[in-house]
Amino acid sequence: MKRITVFLLAVLVLNGGLVSFGGEWNQFRGPERTGKSAETGLLQKWPDGGPGLLWSYEGLGRGFGSVSVADGSIYATGMIEKTGYLFAIDSSGKLKWKTEYGQEWTGDYPGTRTTPTIDGERIYIMSGQGQIACFKKENGDLIWKVDTFEKFEGKNIKWGIAESVLIDGDKVFCTPGGKDATMAALNKYTGETIWTTKGLSNLSAYCSPILSRIGEKQLLLTLVRELIVCVDSENGKVLWTIGHKTRNDIAAVTGLIPSEGQVYFTSHAVGGTNIGLTEDGSNYKILWTSKSLDCLHGGVVCHKGNLYGSDSKGKWVCQEAGSGKVKFEEKILDAKGSITYADGMLYCYSEKGTLGLVRPSENGMELVSSFKITAGTNEHWAHPVVCDGRLYIRHGDMLMAFDVKAK
Numbered sequence: 001m002k003r004i005t006v007f008l009l010a011v012l013v014l015n016g017g018l019v020s021f022g023g024e025w026n027q028f029r030g031p032e033r034t035g036k037s038a039e040t041g042l043l044q045k046w047p048d049g050g051p052g053l054l055w056s057y058e059g060l061g062r063g064f065g066s067v068s069v070a071d072g073s074i075y076a077t078g079m080i081e082k083t084g085y086l087f088a089i090d091s092s093g094k095l096k097w098k099t100e101y102g103q104e105w106t107g108d109y110p111g112t113r114t115t116p117t118i119d120g121e122r123i124y125i126m127s128g129q130g131q132i133a134c135f136k137k138e139n140g141d142l143i144w145k146v147d148t149f150e151k152f153e154g155k156n157i158k159w160g161i162a163e164s165v166l167i168d169g170d171k172v173f174c175t176p177g178g179k180d181a182t183m184a185a186l187n188k189y190t191g192e193t194i195w196t197t198k199g200l201s202n203l204s205a206y207c208s209p210i211l212s213r214i215g216e217k218q219l220l221l222t223l224v225r226e227l228i229v230c231v232d233s234e235n236g237k238v239l240w241t242i243g244h245k246t247r248n249d250i251a252a253v254t255g256l257i258p259s260e261g262q263v264y265f266t267s268h269a270v271g272g273t274n275i276g277l278t279e280d281g282s283n284y285k286i287l288w289t290s291k292s293l294d295c296l297h298g299g300v301v302c303h304k305g306n307l308y309g310s311d312s313k314g315k316w317v318c319q320e321a322g323s324g325k326v327k328f329e330e331k332i333l334d335a336k337g338s339i340t341y342a343d344g345m346l347y348c349y350s351e352k353g354t355l356g357l358v359r360p361s362e363n364g365m366e367l368v369s370s371f372k373i374t375a376g377t378n379e380h381w382a383h384p385v386v387c388d389g390r391l392y393i394r395h396g397d398m399l400m401a402f403d404v405k406a407k
Contacts, residue, residue, distance in 0.1 A: 025069040025387040028115035028164035029254060029340075033210050035301040037342035037386040042404050044345065046357055050371030051391065051402040055093030058398050061085065063104075063112030064381035065164070067392050067399065070118045070137070074401075076394060077112040077125055079104040084112055084127050086135060091388075093401060099140035101125060101133045105160030109379065111396070113162035113206075119188065124172060128160035132174055134191065144191040152178030152196060155203070157225075162206040162252065162297075166220075168233060170194075173220055177203035182224055183231055195236030202227055206252035206297065212263060214281035221263055223251035228265050228273070230281065239282050246270050252297035258307065258321035262287065268296040268312040274324065288324035293317040298338035299383055301346070303360055308346055310336035316348065318364050328364030332356065342386035342404075349373075353380045355393065375400065 029035045043051060061078030068075045073096060074089045084104035088096040104112055105128025117124045122143065123135045130149040135142055148154055154176035166173045171185040171194055178184075181196035182203075202224040209222035211233060220233040226249075228242040244251060247269035256264045258274065266272035271291035275284050293300065293309055300309035306327065307319045314336045318328035337350035346358040346365065357369040373380065376395025385392040389405035 023387065024118070025385050026118040027068055028066065028117070028208050029299060029383065033208070033254060034256065035299050035340045035383070036303070037340065039386060039389065040343045041406050042343040042345070042386070042389065043406050044368070046369035046371065050355065051404050054390065054401045054403050056375060056398055056400045057089055057093050057095070060087060060394070060397050060399055062110055062378060062396060064379050064394070064396070065112050065115045066383040067385050067394055068116045068118050069385065069387040069392070074392065074399070075116040075118065075123060076399060077114055077116060078397070079111045082106050086116060086123065086125060086140060088140060089399065097140045099135060099142065101142070101145070102127060102129070102131055104128050108159055111378070113160060115164040117165050117167055119167045122188070124165050124167065124188070126161060126163050126165050126174055128162065130154060130156060130161050130176060132165060132172065132186065132191070134188070146186060146191045148174060148176035148178070148184065151193070152176040152181035152184055154178035154181065157203055157205070158249065159206070161204055163204060164208045166209050166211065168211055168218065171233065173209055173233065175204040175207070175209065175222060175224060177224070183220065183222070183229065183236070185233070185236060197231055197236050197238050200229070200238050205246070205249060208254045210255050210257070212257050214261065214277050215279050217281045219281045221255050223253070223255070223265055223267065225249050225251070228275070230284070240284055242273070242275070242284070244270065244273070250296070253295045253299060256300060256302050256307070258302050264307065264321065266293055266295050266300060268294045270294060272324070274321065290319065290324040290326070292326045292329065293319050296336060297381070298336060301339055301341045303341055306360065308360055308365065309339050310348070312336065316365055318360065327362070330364070332358065332365055332367045333370070338381070338383040340384050340386060347384045347386060347391065349380060349384045349393065351380050353395070355384070373400070
């Protein structure tokens with residue numbers, strides 16, 4: 001019997017397996033910044049009251065950045081009094097270490113915004129005050145720190161910088177919003193400047209960038225205060241921009257690649273734009289625009305050719321990525337919120353603290369299970385994370401880990 005069990009396990013591994021846990025969620029919205037987990041073997045329906053709580057950690061301070069997960073540890077930022085801290089928590093919910101990185105955002109909606117970006121043995125954060133810092137993953141020791149406002153003549157925005165830095169090769173990409181330096185690339189080992197976007201002076205707008213490979217170019221794409229921006233990530237050359245003026249200058253939703261050669265952006269009160277790129281990425285064509293799915297900051301995911309997320313009025317929307325056709329638009333939860341995807345299901349977390357397990361389909365969104373997050377403090381804004389068979393929910397001062405593995 002033991003030999004048969006071992007054989008069956010080997011077959012499952014060799015054939016891709018029926019269940020897949022582990023991996024990493026090493027940055028904001030996951031490894032590819034799509035908001036999608038590759039895990040399988042997860043619950044397709046939750047028990048009454050929600051999935052089992054494995055542990056909770058209280059003491060993160062104020063903030064609504066989500067978590068990153070790597071090598072069995074969980075990383076998050078939080079503000080205690082006026083100081084920002086980076087936390088490392090082990091898989092049982094015990095604090096491994098915490099290290100301070102300087103003053104954090106104390107204006108309206110005080111607290112940390114950034115999700116740590118993990119790259120090998122280093123961790124990177126960008127504070128609400130525009131400082132980028134690099135730490136050793138092992139113990140939290142500071143390696144380098146750069147004040148991007150001072151270095152690039154940038155300045156802060158109304159609700160504080162809300163960017164999670166992006167790494168590719170030896171570069172750390174960020175959006176300091178400086179003079180001739182709307183965007184910049186720093187050396188990830190030293191913090192030294194590699195390039196800035198010359199001729200482009202536009203403030204940051206709460207958005208984190210993405211990358212898209214088109215032909216020989218690796219494109220860097222993001223939203224800034226008044227523009228959709230496309231930059232050659234190798235040298236910082238601005239390839240093109242599209243006007244994108246938003247209400248209250250909030251353009252906080254990270255872009256998506258709905259299909260090869262396309263990029264989609266949306267903002268609240270403005271709605272979405274799907275953009276087709278030329279073969280070398282140096283030009284574009286607007287494929288469609290839509291007022292629907294005008295997400296505020298909860299993110300959008302693309303699954304089987306459909307875009308899913310919540311709009312600024314609290315409706316949850318399913319929209320066809322190819323045409324912009326709205327397939328579904330209803331209040332399945334009590335408010336708008338953030339979203340992630342894993343194992344055929346959507347995890348929707350409303351601003352009123354309701355967590356919903358939603359089944360996406362060609363025709364819409366079916367609420368299968370839901371429960372309330374009652375522990376924690378202040379805003380329910382951190383994006384949910386599914387990694388290693390666990391659902392991580394950060395609510396202000398509290399981090400919770402739920403068991404979502406199918407039994």
